[in-house]
Amino acid sequence: MLFFTLWSLWILDVARASVTVYGQVPIGISSALAPTGTVAAAYNDTTLQPPAVPSPAPPTAFTLSLQAANKTVTGLSIPIHGTFFGFSVEMSVITQLFGKNSSFIQVPLLNLLANIQERAGAVHIRIGGNTQEYAYYVDTLPDGHAISKEKADTNNPTQTPAVIYTMDLFYVLANISSLVNVKWYIGMPFNDTANLRFQIVEYGEAILGDNLIGVQVANEPDLYAAHGHRNSSYSPQNYADEFGAFITALAANTNVPVKNNLIGPSVSGTWSPEQVWDTGFLTDYTASLSALSVEHYPTDNCFPIYGTGTYHDPQIEFYDFLNHTSAVALCEPYLASTAIAQAAGKPFLMFETNSASCGGFPGISDSFGAALWALDYGLQMAASNFSGAMLHVGGQNVFYNPFTAPPTNQSKYYEWTIGAVYYSALISSEVFAKTNTSQIIDLKGNNDNIYTPQYAIYESGAIARVALFNYITDPTGASKYTATITIADGTVPSSVQVKYFLSDSVATKNNITWAGQTLGQIRQVDGRFKGDLNVVTITCDTAANTCLIPVPAPAFALVYLAPEEDIATVTFATSTYTNAANTATIAASVLATSNGMSGKDWAQLGSTSKGSISGAVGGYVRVNFAGGLIGAVAAALVLL
Ligand SMILES: *[C@@H]1O[C@H](CO)[C@@H](O)[C@H](O)[C@H]1NC(C)=O
Ligand SMILES: *[C@@H]1O[C@H](CO)[C@@H](O)[C@H](O)[C@H]1NC(C)=O
Ligand SMILES: *[C@@H]1O[C@H](CO)[C@@H](O)[C@H](O)[C@H]1NC(C)=O
Ligand SMILES: *[C@@H]1O[C@H](CO)[C@@H](O)[C@H](O)[C@H]1NC(C)=O
Ligand SMILES: *[C@@H]1O[C@H](CO)[C@@H](O)[C@H](O)[C@H]1NC(C)=O
Ligand SMILES: *[C@@H]1O[C@H](CO)[C@@H](O)[C@H](O)[C@H]1NC(C)=O
Ligand SMILES: *[C@@H]1O[C@H](CO)[C@@H](O)[C@H](O)[C@H]1NC(C)=O
Ligand SMILES: *[C@@H]1O[C@H](CO)[C@@H](O)[C@H](O)[C@H]1NC(C)=O
Numbered sequence: 001m002l003f004f005t006l007w008s009l010w011i012l013d014v015a016r017a018s019v020t021v022y023g024q025v026p027i028g029i030s031s032a033l034a035p036t037g038t039v040a041a042a043y044n045d046t047t048l049q050p051p052a053v054p055s056p057a058p059p060t061a062f063t064l065s066l067q068a069a070n071k072t073v074t075g076l077s078i079p080i081h082g083t084f085f086g087f088s089v090e091m092s093v094i095t096q097l098f099g100k101n102s103s104f105i106q107v108p109l110l111n112l113l114a115n116i117q118e119r120a121g122a123v124h125i126r127i128g129g130n131t132q133e134y135a136y137y138v139d140t141l142p143d144g145h146a147i148s149k150e151k152a153d154t155n156n157p158t159q160t161p162a163v164i165y166t167m168d169l170f171y172v173l174a175n176i177s178s179l180v181n182v183k184w185y186i187g188m189p190f191n192d193t194a195n196l197r198f199q200i201v202e203y204g205e206a207i208l209g210d211n212l213i214g215v216q217v218a219n220e221p222d223l224y225a226a227h228g229h230r231n232s233s234y235s236p237q238n239y240a241d242e243f244g245a246f247i248t249a250l251a252a253n254t255n256v257p258v259k260n261n262l263i264g265p266s267v268s269g270t271w272s273p274e275q276v277w278d279t280g281f282l283t284d285y286t287a288s289l290s291a292l293s294v295e296h297y298p299t300d301n302c303f304p305i306y307g308t309g310t311y312h313d314p315q316i317e318f319y320d321f322l323n324h325t326s327a328v329a330l331c332e333p334y335l336a337s338t339a340i341a342q343a344a345g346k347p348f349l350m351f352e353t354n355s356a357s358c359g360g361f362p363g364i365s366d367s368f369g370a371a372l373w374a375l376d377y378g379l380q381m382a383a384s385n386f387s388g389a390m391l392h393v394g395g396q397n398v399f400y401n402p403f404t405a406p407p408t409n410q411s412k413y414y415e416w417t418i419g420a421v422y423y424s425a426l427i428s429s430e431v432f433a434k435t436n437t438s439q440i441i442d443l444k445g446n447n448d449n450i451y452t453p454q455y456a457i458y459e460s461g462a463i464a465r466v467a468l469f470n471y472i473t474d475p476t477g478a479s480k481y482t483a484t485i486t487i488a489d490g491t492v493p494s495s496v497q498v499k500y501f502l503s504d505s506v507a508t509k510n511n512i513t514w515a516g517q518t519l520g521q522i523r524q525v526d527g528r529f530k531g532d533l534n535v536v537t538i539t540c541d542t543a544a545n546t547c548l549i550p551v552p553a554p555a556f557a558l559v560y561l562a563p564e565e566d567i568a569t570v571t572f573a574t575s576t577y578t579n580a581a582n583t584a585t586i587a588a589s590v591l592a593t594s595n596g597m598s599g600k601d602w603a604q605l606g607s608t609s610k611g612s613i614s615g616a617v618g619g620y621v622r623v624n625f626a627g628g629l630i631g632a633v634a635a636a637l638v639l640l
């Protein structure tokens with residue numbers, strides 16, 4: 001249970017290295033300087049009422065009788081990787097989230113990804129979404145940008161402006177992967193299959209190599225007719241035919257060596273996956289497919305933006321996210337398909353999801369309740385034999401972001417903002433960990449009470465962890481429950497360790513902790529956990545074969561029946577590149593060599609005082625910081 005920080009800076013290539021580290025900025029300063037004014041959705045402070053304690057209240061004591069080994073359990077999932085939850089990043093927000101170009105990478109992003117990599121071994125990110133369809137390549141963009149937006153067509157207000165990218169987009173991704181083990185999915189523009197624009201695949205494969213793990217062919221083709229991308233009779237068969245035509249064109253493209261990493265059909269619920277399987281999609285294209293995909297949001301909040309559909313009152317919708325029925329109901333339509341995928345030997349991915357389309361709901365999407373919901377949904381998808389799920393990330397104008405970057409011109413004042421669902425992704429990486437052997441099952445204990453779902457996780461064949469949810473908010477303490485864990489064909493260990501995910505209420509947004517630590521409040525996040533790690537040791541009664549685990553209301557608890565592998569925190573000192581006074585520079589060649597290092601000997605940036613360290617120092621420079629992160633260094637990473 002070692003949790004440590006070692007901030008050091010390696011300069012491996014003395015000849016080329018040049019490191020400049022400027023002054024220290026206390027983390028807290030940003031909010032003091034934050035201008036007031038219009039609040040973007042990502043910072044919206046709407047707080048809803050948590051639901052009252054239900055009547056009847058769930059029983060507050062129940063027993064979970066577990067089998068010691070996976071082979072005596074029926075219904076366990078396929079092996080799940082710690083990378084299960086990844087992120088889906090809309091192309092249009094790459095500049096803000098990743099950085100302007102391959103010379104400038106956002107350091108808080110690296111920290112947020114490193115947190116997950118340390119637990120899961122890697123992080124999966126999908127680049128795409130609605131904006132991928134019309135994306136096109138250009139040789140250069142003004143002011144060194146890797147990505148930009150076409151000027152909106154003023155004659156066509158509903159037309160999403162096309163994203164324009166340069167070759168440097170792939171160097172941005174490659175440079176991120178050289179610092180944190182990120183694997184990428186990219187999306188093939190599919191607006192015009194008679195004139196395919198292959199550059200994204202050509203450059204993606206050439207520059208990303210093994211870090212490119214899949215190419216999505218068409219994003220939500222079942223909405224093409226509704227979005228005016230195809231005519232109104234566009235059908236699953238039309239899509240399957242276009243997919244086939246794409247495979248033929250790809251086969252003829254000598255610039256694309258890898259031809260069997262395609263992902264489809266990415267349908268969103270307007271067509272069922274079965275309608276696509278019925279075209280023969282899976283058998284016809286099996287040699288080209290590396291994974292099968294769907295996309296889905298449980299509901300939408302489109303009415304306030306577009307005036308379409310039905311208005312959903314967030315206070316009423318909140319209830320739908322605060323019990324286990326949601327997770328089960330969201331997976332149910334895909335159970336036949338996950339079985340089909342398993343039989344075909346293909347992973348089945350939820351390629352894009354979050355709490356509600358059209359940006360999520362104020363008060364719901366960034367609440368502790370949404371984090372419990374997303375974690376339950378993720379574990380339920382895994383128990384349903386999905387192999388991965390991508391939480392969608394948009395810009396400032398959405399409520400559901402796992403993380404939000406400050407507007408680039410304000411980064412001197414603002415730091416990053418964490419969305420509660422980031423914790424869901426992080427926690428799931430601990431639930432499944434790095435061995436690729438975790439198997440999960442929904443225990444349906446406590447008489448399958450919808451407010452107290454529980455899961456068991458087997459790793460390397462043996463019971464390893466138990467996940468316990470309590471969806472109820474009850475400040476009186478009366479709704480805290482005690483789960484008694486017993487091993488039916490064995491004995492409980494003498495003690496277990498428990499990590500709690502806590503907040504006062506399902507409605508809160510700013511006071512959320514995982515194992516005692518937090519990423520911080522709105523506009524105060526640099527991607528590093530703050531506070532002391534608090535892992536609770538609970539002594540079990542081996543004679544009685546019981547471990548009694550208390551679970552507050554609300555909370556999530558992860559019970560370790562087997563010792564947890566050490567998690568070393570790897571952090572990059574922050575903060576932003578637009579503030580020249582807080583900019584550190586380091587040669588890209590140095591960072592390139594850091595790939596593959598373990599968390600214990602990672603390249604880091606940091607300094608405590610104003611000054612400049614240049615390549616002349618020779619060997620390496622190491623800056624160690626003891627203890628906490630308060631008053632940590634703000635510096636930016638600039639690859640030269
Ligand atoms: C938060 O969002 C709601 C719904 O869009 C809006 O009515 C409210 O004014 C927003 N709050 C702030 C502070 O912007
Ligand atoms: C497809 O997108 C490209 C790039 O944005 C655009 O030039 C072209 O006109 C589009 N074609 C169709 C048929 O929409
Ligand atoms: C990134 O943008 C800056 C200008 O802000 C430019 O000087 C630099 O050359 C660009 N880097 C690349 C790799 O294009
Ligand atoms: C609609 O497009 C499909 C091909 O995607 C084509 O086969 C069909 O004829 C078109 N229908 C109309 C009415 O234009
Ligand atoms: C539980 O959630 C489901 C859907 O997610 C919703 O339909 C139902 O009303 C919720 N139950 C309660 C008692 O709130
Ligand atoms: C997941 O796959 C396993 C192994 O094939 C199977 O036993 C289990 O029933 C499946 N789970 C669900 C919910 O379909
Ligand atoms: C940042 O840019 C936006 C849009 O370009 C502008 O409205 C805003 O005033 C700028 N803010 C600052 C602090 O310069
Ligand atoms: C887990 O799977 C990933 C992706 O397939 C692989 O890169 C990694 O080496 C595997 N880890 C272990 C411990 O086998």
Ligand SMILES: *[C@@H]1O[C@H](CO)[C@@H](O)[C@H](O)[C@H]1NC(C)=O
Pocket residue numbers: 070071076437439459460461462
């Ligand atoms: C049990 O776990 C082991 C090790 O991960 C695995 O090889 C085996 O297939 C699993 N058995 C079942 C029945 O799931």
Ligand SMILES: *[C@@H]1O[C@H](CO)[C@@H](O)[C@H](O)[C@H]1NC(C)=O
Pocket residue numbers: 502503504511
């Ligand atoms: C934050 O949460 C903790 C425990 O969940 C609670 O004790 C504390 O009072 C909360 N602080 C604030 C400012 O709400």
Ligand SMILES: CC(=O)N[C@H]1CO[C@H](CO)[C@@H](O)[C@@H]1O
Pocket residue numbers: 102103171172174175178588591592639
């Ligand atoms: C490690 C790595 O991929 N570094 C690249 C970062 O981006 C620049 C282009 O701006 C490349 O030259 C580096 O190779």
